[in-house]
Amino acid sequence: MLNTIWFALWGLLWAVYFMLDGFDFGVGILHLFVAKDDLERRMVINTIGPVWDGNEVWLITAGGATFAAFPTTYAYMFSYLYTPLFLILASLILRGVSFEFRGKIELEGWKRFWDFVIFLFSLMPAILFGIAFGNIFKGLPFDANGYHGTLFTLLNPYGLLTGVFFLLLFLEHGALWLSFKASNKVAERAKSTAQKTWPLLLIVAGLFLIFTKWATKLYNNYINHPVWFIVPAIAVISLVLIRIFMKTSYVKAFISSCVLIITVVFTGIIGLYPNLIPSSIDPACNLTIFNSSSSQYTLKVMLIVVIIFVPIVIAYQLWAHMLFKEAIKKEDLEDKEVAAY
Amino acid sequence: MDTVWLARWQFALTALFHFIFVPLTLGLSFLVAIMETVYVKTGNETYLRMTKFFGKLFLINFALGLVTGITLEFEFGMNWAQYSKFVGDIFGSPLAIEATLAFFLESTFLGVWIFGWKKVSKKVHALSAWLVAFGTNISALWILIANAWMQHPIGYVIRNGRAEFVNFWAAVLQPYAILKFLHTVHAGYVVGAFFVMGISAYHLLKHQEIDLFKRAFKIGAYFGLYAAIVVFIIGDLHAFEVAKTQPTKLAAMESVWNTEKGVPLYLIQFPDEAHKRNAIQWFGIPKLLSILAYHNPNASIKGLKSFPRNDRPPVTITFISFRTMVGLGAIFIIFALIAYYLIKADRLLDKRWFLKLMLYAIPLPYLACELGWIVAEVGRQPWIVYGLLRTSQAVSTAVNTAQVVMTLIGFVFLYGTLGFIDIYLLFKYARKVPEPATTKGGY
Numbered sequence: 203m204l205n206t207i208w209f210a211l212w213g214l215l216w217a218v219y220f221m222l223d224g225f226d227f228g229v230g231i232l233h234l235f236v237a238k239d240d241l242e243r244r245m246v247i248n249t250i251g252p253v254w255d256g257n258e259v260w261l262i263t264a265g266g267a268t269f270a271a272f273p274t275t276y277a278y279m280f281s282y283l284y285t286p287l288f289l290i291l292a293s294l295i296l297r298g299v300s301f302e303f304r305g306k307i308e309l310e311g312w313k314r315f316w317d318f319v320i321f322l323f324s325l326m327p328a329i330l331f332g333i334a335f336g337n338i339f340k341g342l343p344f345d346a347n348g349y350h351g352t353l354f355t356l357l358n359p360y361g362l363l364t365g366v367f368f369l370l371l372f373l374e375h376g377a378l379w380l381s382f383k384a385s386n387k388v389a390e391r392a393k394s395t396a397q398k399t400w401p402l403l404l405i406v407a408g409l410f411l412i413f414t415k416w417a418t419k420l421y422n423n424y425i426n427h428p429v430w431f432i433v434p435a436i437a438v439i440s441l442v443l444i445r446i447f448m449k450t451s452y453v454k455a456f457i458s459s460c461v462l463i464i465t466v467v468f469t470g471i472i473g474l475y476p477n478l479i480p481s482s483i484d485p486a487c488n489l490t491i492f493n494s495s496s497s498q499y500t501l502k503v504m505l506i507v508v509i510i511f512v513p514i515v516i517a518y519q520l521w522a523h524m525l526f527k528e529a530i531k532k533e534d535l536e537d538k539e540v541a542a543y
Numbered sequence: 544m545d546t547v548w549l550a551r552w553q554f555a556l557t558a559l560f561h562f563i564f565v566p567l568t569l570g571l572s573f574l575v576a577i578m579e580t581v582y583v584k585t586g587n588e589t590y591l592r593m594t595k596f597f598g599k600l601f602l603i604n605f606a607l608g609l610v611t612g613i614t615l616e617f618e619f620g621m622n623w624a625q626y627s628k629f630v631g632d633i634f635g636s637p638l639a640i641e642a643t644l645a646f647f648l649e650s651t652f653l654g655v656w657i658f659g660w661k662k663v664s665k666k667v668h669a670l671s672a673w674l675v676a677f678g679t680n681i682s683a684l685w686i687l688i689a690n691a692w693m694q695h696p697i698g699y700v701i702r703n704g705r706a707e708f709v710n711f712w713a714a715v716l717q718p719y720a721i722l723k724f725l726h727t728v729h730a731g732y733v734v735g736a737f738f739v740m741g742i743s744a745y746h747l748l749k750h751q752e753i754d755l756f757k758r759a760f761k762i763g764a765y766f767g768l769y770a771a772i773v774v775f776i777i778g779d780l781h782a783f784e785v786a787k788t789q790p791t792k793l794a795a796m797e798s799v800w801n802t803e804k805g806v807p808l809y810l811i812q813f814p815d816e817a818h819k820r821n822a823i824q825w826f827g828i829p830k831l832l833s834i835l836a837y838h839n840p841n842a843s844i845k846g847l848k849s850f851p852r853n854d855r856p857p858v859t860i861t862f863i864s865f866r867t868m869v870g871l872g873a874i875f876i877i878f879a880l881i882a883y884y885l886i887k888a889d890r891l892l893d894k895r896w897f898l899k900l901m902l903y904a905i906p907l908p909y910l911a912c913e914l915g916w917i918v919a920e921v922g923r924q925p926w927i928v929y930g931l932l933r934t935s936q937a938v939s940t941a942v943n944t945a946q947v948v949m950t951l952i953g954f955v956f957l958y959g960t961l962g963f964i965d966i967y968l969l970f971k972y973a974r975k976v977p978e979p980a981t982t983k984g985g986y
Contacts, residue, residue, distance in 0.1 A: 248658075251654070251657070251658055252654035252655065252657065252658040252659070253654055255609065255650040255653065255654060256647060256650040256651040256654055258613075258650070259642060259646040259647050259650050261613075262612075262613060262616060262642045262646055263639065263642040263643055263646070263647075265616050265617065265620075265642075266616065266635065266638040266639035266640075266641070266642045266643075267639050268635075269616075269619070269620065269627065269631055269634070269635030269638055269639065270631070270635030270636045270638065270639040271635070271639075272631075273627055273628060273630075273631015273632060273634075273635050273705075274628050274631065276619075276620050276627055276631060276635065277620055277624035277625070277627035277628040277631065277939075278624065278941070279620065280617060280619075280620025280621045280624065280627075281620060281621055281622075281624040281939035281940075281941045281942050282941055284621055284939075284941075284942055284946055284950075285946065285949075287617055287621060288621070288949075288950045288953065291613060291614055291617055292953060292957055294610065294613060295610040295611065295613070295614070295957065295961070296957075296961075298606060298609060298610040299606050299607060299610060299961055299964075299965070301606075302602065302603065302606035303606075303964060303965075303968065306603070306968050306971075306972070307968075307971075344941075348940055348941055349941040496631060496632040496635065496636075496707075496708075497632050497702075497707040497708060499707070499708050499709065499711075500632050500633070500635075500636060500707070500708050500711075503636065503708070503711045504636055504639060504640075507636075507639075507640055507643060508643065511643045511644055512643065515643065515647040515648075515651075518647075518648075518651055518652075519647065519651055522651050522652075522654060522655055525655065525659060525662050525663065526654075526658060526659075526662070537661075539660035539661050540658070540660070540661055542657045542658055
């Protein structure tokens with residue numbers, strides 16, 4: 203029971219991370235295209251200024267929870283996915299410092315350089331997380347003798363498809379965010395980007411659902427317990443709702459996109475159960491929530507910690523989000539007490 | 544070059560690099576919170592400008608501390624998978640708790656602090672600064688609880704081929720963890736205090752913003768005197784704990800080869816590892832080492848020779864690092880006392896030599912922090928978990944030498960570049976004159 207609860211929490215932490223940092227990635231990629239001058243680029247960056255750092259902590263928590271609850275999975279997941287994780291790490295480091303460095307020297311070339319860094323190193327993790335999770339859904343090539351893959355094993359068609367899928371999810375998510383967090387022309391361009399990205403997202407989401415049938419065993423759980431089909435169904439409905447809400451309210455469209463990302467992650471997670479990382483060559487070696495977990499004692503202690511503190515975290519993060527809910531306007535950028543980047 | 548050796552170098556470099564930025568965050572977060580609180584209480588705008596001036600330096604420094612911390616969490620799994628598997632039941636928990644209790648607090652309220660000057664009241668804004676400071680210090684608490692368990696494993700049993708928790712609180716509340724925490728955060732406060740005093744001294748020497756920087760120097764001097772004294776006292780108690788729990792580390796720290804009673808402390812000493820003796824030992828103060836290590840003049844100290852060769856840590860580097868750290872710790876107390884006296888006597892501006900000294904002293908507390916970590920981690924060798932798991936058995940089996948070389952080169956290049964830029968920016972903004980109280984434009 204504890205193991206299953208931790209499995210759900212594990213999935214939830216990753217899902218919340220993608221929901222939150224997802225729009226940061228989208229914004230980081232899009233800022234080169236929806237903003238035409240330095241002032242507009244600053245507007246874009248300042249929409250995520252107060253929150254990107256807090257969003258990234260969900261990744262650290264997801265990593266820490268994997269370590270605490272499923273240490274064997276943590277050990278294998280991180281050493282098997284060595285190179286993509288290093289690239290993700292380097293990307294997050296470069297993206298993080300570029301927000302701080304960019305405005306600190308008043309030179310056109312300096313700012314343009316960091317703009318490009320923000321773009322490239324938002325793009326890379328968006329795709330790499332997709333590739334990593336696509337391969338986890340599919341299973342990694344390991345058996346009792348260890349790991350038999352390389353970086354190129356991960357670049358299989360299904361992994362790449364999931365990479366593109368994640369990228370489009372985050373692009374749509376970021377564009378919707380900018381549609382109501384930026385203002386004037388930037389918001390208009392973001393709205394148009396969100397509308398143009400949506401059909402692509404629809405196509406790739408469809409391809410993902412179809413190829414999942416052939417590339418993975420995720421659907422077995424759904425066939426055995428059809429009630430769970432409700433989760434992918436909500437994902438599909440949210441995707442359609444984004445389209446509908448784009449006509450009336452971009453805030454509602456963004457919330458639909460949040461639900462979409464959460465349910466997409468859970469579509470995969472439910473299919474994996476009780477595996478955390480299946481083996482693609484020897485099912486007997488699958489890393490499951492039972493054979494790779496911590497002791498019941500540790501799971502219990504950590505559950506108490508989570509039950510007490512995560513609601514507090516959610517409460518003050520929501521408070522902070524509400525505090526900065528207003529769109530960034532051009533005149534705000536004149537005032538460094540409002541727009542610090 | 545084998546994978547163990549490369550993975551150790553990678554961990555040493557990434558951890559020591561991370562710890563260039565962390566101690567200033569620990570200390571300066573409190574100092575900025577104090578400055579802002581004085582502003583809120585007195586309404587004196589000088590303190591607001593001071594808060595913003597040092598706040599900006601805090602942020603430049605913080606950015607790199609934050610991003611380089613993620614590396615370490617990933618590195619346990621990437622390079623040290625066997626270690627992670629063996630200790631995950633215990634070691635993973637404080638890491639997850641650190642993120643949940645500390646990182647969220649720190650990052651969320653830092654966002655409020657940076658962007659919220661016009662969104663929240665003065666009091667809530669100052670409160671945000673305090674929450675950031677508590678966040679960074681709570682973070683230090685949990686990661687040091689984790690590290691203390693590697694130094695002195697407790698509250699566990701070996702079951703299912705790994706260490707499993709049986710008593711969470713034993714590991715969390717053990718004296719080793721608490722002392723290590725207090726010692727480390729106070730070291731960070733010394734870094735912060737000397738940073739504030741040093742930069743204030745620079746501006747005082749240039750006769751700019753005399754009033755503001757005299758006040759800042761005063762805050763730094765009071766905080767610094769407190770921290771320098773406490774870090775030294777806790778350091779002594781910490782060494783006492785090391786003597787009880789890690790006899791090989793203590794012997795290496797003091798370069799004691801033979802087991803003896805009532806051991807003297809030699810003021811000048813240098814180890815000769817090849818011949819298992821000291822090349823030099825001059826000016827011995829009778830029984831002092833026994834007193835320091837065990838608080839008992841006749842206590843017996845186990846020498847390195849009484850441990851099997853493959854259980855001994857590298858002696859020279861541990862010994863030199865420890866000696867230098869302690870020497871620096873004493874210097875900090877002297878400097879802080881002079882600073883305190885000159886502030887009290889209002890003679891700070893007359894003593895230009897002292898202002899210059901304090902400016903050039905900025906790097907010293909950083910050096911002491913790095914040396915402290917070298918003592919802690921090299922002194923624990925050859926164990927990754929003292930007495931339980933050897934470092935050589937802890938690396939990932941799925942990772943080959945080429946991969947570690949690639950990421951090691953990647954980190955050196957990445958950290959080298961970013962470190963250079965960050966320190967350049969710190970210099971640039973430390974030299975600037977604080978801005979007027981209300982400012983428009985800029986970025």
